[in-house]
Amino acid sequence: MKRYEGKTALVTGGANGIGRATVRRLAAEGASLLVLDREKETAEEVAKEVGGRALVADVTDTAALDTVLRDVEADVLVANAGGTMASSHEMLTADLFRLEIDLNLEAAYRVTKAVLPSMITKGRGALVYIASVNGLFHVGNPGYSAAKAGLINLMRTLAVEYGPRGIRANCVSPGTIDTGNKSWARRRQRDPNIMATLTKWYPVGRVGRAEDIAAAVAFLAADEAGFVNGANLVVDGGLTAGIAPMIAELVVEDKPIPGGGA
Numbered sequence: 001m002k003r004y005e006g007k008t009a010l011v012t013g014g015a016n017g018i019g020r021a022t023v024r025r026l027a028a029e030g031a032s033l034l035v036l037d038r039e040k041e042t043a044e045e046v047a048k049e050v051g052g053r054a055l056v057a058d059v060t061d062t063a064a065l066d067t068v069l070r071d072v073e074a075d076v077l078v079a080n081a082g083g084t085m086a087s088s089h090e091m092l093t094a095d096l097f098r099l100e101i102d103l104n105l106e107a108a109y110r111v112t113k114a115v116l117p118s119m120i121t122k123g124r125g126a127l128v129y130i131a132s133v134n135g136l137f138h139v140g141n142p143g144y145s146a147a148k149a150g151l152i153n154l155m156r157t158l159a160v161e162y163g164p165r166g167i168r169a170n171c172v173s174p175g176t177i178d179t180g181n182k183s184w185a186r187r188r189q190r191d192p193n194i195m196a197t198l199t200k201w202y203p204v205g206r207v208g209r210a211e212d213i214a215a216a217v218a219f220l221a222a223d224e225a226g227f228v229n230g231a232n233l234v235v236d237g238g239l240t241a242g243i244a245p246m247i248a249e250l251v252v253e254d255k256p257i258p259g260g261g262a
């Protein structure tokens with residue numbers, strides 16, 4: 001028995017990157033897929049590949065989003081569409097700030113509102129939000145980080161409010177995932193070896209793959225994770241567990257220091 005047989009999963013931003021890997025993973029485990037994305041052609045291609053349905057809308061366009069989500073029912077929501085435009089506070093205009101909040105936070109709220117009624121009727125459902133390590137500490141992109149921090153706490157409110165009705169809410173917070181998305185493409189232009197450069201920050205010795213996140217989503221949304229509710233599963237190869245390059249600077253002895261000291 002596959003874990004997702006008989007279940008419908010809606011994945012936003014499902015046409016590329018983490019979303020596409022999640023679509024493929026859930027489909028491989030038996031789910032019927034709704035692939036929501038603003039990229040019509042790619043969304044249709046991915047939906048076709050898994051025998052699912054494409055829903056084409058920009059998640060920041062509230063009218064278009066409401067239209068494609070009208071009457072949509074899902075057992076699983078993966079609110080994944082997101083991204084960032086401004087890497088520093090200086091770069092962050094009021095318009096960009098609003099856009100980053102709309103894309104990374106408000107859209108997740110709206111999609112959740114659309115799928116909740118059918119979940120409430122059935123008395124079960126799983127909500128998974130793709131947040132980021134940016135929601136936990138400062139690693140650039142202030143507007144995006146604020147939105148992701150908000151998303152993590154929005155998830156907690158949902159977990160508490162809807163848990164009693166059989167609906168669980170959780171987040172996955174990825175570290176660097178080499179999806180080739182627009183912000184990574186820009187950084188790659190500046191430093192073609194950006195992923196190798198970043199690897200030193202990752203205790204596991206590599207940056208992440210979209211499939212690493214898809215696996216975490218597939219766990220959180222499955223019935224076997226029935227007692228996992230309100231969790232923020234950090235999938236970052238140990239990045240936020242410590243500051244590896246700083247620790248390397250601190251290690252001066254390969255033997256204990258007699259008498260100790262900080």
Ligand SMILES: NC(=O)c1ccc[n+]([C@@H]2O[C@H](COP(=O)([O-])OP(=O)(O)OC[C@H]3O[C@@H](n4cnc5c(N)ncnc54)[C@H](O)[C@@H]3O)[C@@H](O)[C@H]2O)c1
Nearest residue numbers: 013015016017018038058059080082132174176177179181
């Ligand atoms: N890649 C990383 O390093 C990384 C790290 C932490 C968190 N994340 C988060 O993971 C999620 C997916 O990121 P990714 O790297 O796979 O990105 P990606 O750019 O590869 O894919 C994002 C998908 O979302 C779609 N999308 C973007 N804006 C949209 C909009 N307004 N309306 C509808 N669809 C839209 C895109 O068309 C694309 O298909 C995002 O929420 C991102 O913040 C990514």
